[in-house]
Every structure is written in structure tokens, then in C-alpha cells.
Amino acid sequence: MPLIIQLTDDEKFLWKDLTIDEVHRLAISNAKDIIAIGFDINKTFIFADTDYIGSSPVFYRTVCRIQKCVTFSQARGIFGFTDGDCIGKISFPAIQAAPSFSISFPQVCYQNCH
Numbered sequence: 001m002p003l004i005i006q007l008t009d010d011e012k013f014l015w016k017d018l019t020i021d022e023v024h025r026l027a028i029s030n031a032k033d034i035i036a037i038g039f040d041i042n043k044t045f046i047f048a049d050t051d052y053i054g055s056s057p058v059f060y061r062t063v064c065r066i067q068k069c070v071t072f073s074q075a076r077g078i079f080g081f082t083d084g085d086c087i088g089k090i091s092f093p094a095i096q097a098a099p100s101f102s103i104s105f106p107q108v109c110y111q112n113c114h
Contacts, residue, residue: 002108005034006089006099007048014088032102045108049095062104 009027013020027048034046053060072090075081081090102109 001043002105002109003044004099004105005031005044005046005098006047007031008096010053010088010095011049011050011092014086014092020050024048045105053071053095056104058106059098059104062098063094063099066097067091070094 007027007030009023012018012023012026016023019024020089027050031046031048035041053063070093072081075090079089081094098104
């Protein structure tokens with residue numbers, strides 16, 4: 001069973017006063033720190049959202065399925081969104097939830113999860 005680690009650089013971009021380039025640099029630095037701990041490289045998949053989502057249609061389809069199941073009212077109640085929040089914040093929980101489903105990573109899980 002692989003260990004999948006999601007680096008939510010997009011979340012940091014949406015909630016903090018940082019540029020997209022800064023949060024991506026921080027994600028790469030975080031990945032290096034995680035690798036330095038000594039996880040087995042053959043059993044660990046680390047990805048940054050800003051890199052992976054655009055290159056994985058399967059992951060994005062999982063995000064869309066989650067988005068369709070959650071109403072704005074539910075998301076607002078759970079996360080406390082306000083009318084002043086950007087739409088990125090509202091859609092982000094589905095992105096963060098998608099790695100919970102092995103179907104999001106066919107290149108990793110179909111070889112190692114069965």
C-alpha cells in the first residue's frame with residue numbers, strides 16, 4: 001500500500017498573502033523535508049496540487065464528483081465561508097478530499113493497492 005502525500009500549495013495561495021510561485025517553492029521545500037525523513041521512495045507518492053491537478057484528468061474527475069455532492073450551504077456551514085471569500089476557497093475542500101479515494105491515483109494505486 002503506497003503512502004500518498006498531498007502538498008496543498010494551492011490552499012496556502014488562497015488563504016495567505018503569498019504569490020503562486022512562493023507557495024510552489026515552499027511545497028518543493030516541504031517535499032524535500034519529507035523525503036529526508038526516509039520514506040521508502042518506491043512506496044511513497046508526493047505531489048503538489050498546482051503540479052498534479054493539471055496533469056491528471058482522473059484526479060480532476062474525482063474532484064468534480066466530490067464538488068457535485070456538496071452544496072454551498074454545507075461547505076459554508078462546515079468551513080465558515082463568507083460572501084467575501086474568493087471562489088477558490090469554496091472549491092478547495094473537494095481538492096483536499098480527492099486523495100482519500102484511490103481512484104484518484106491509478107498510476108500509483110492500481111499497481112500497488114490490489
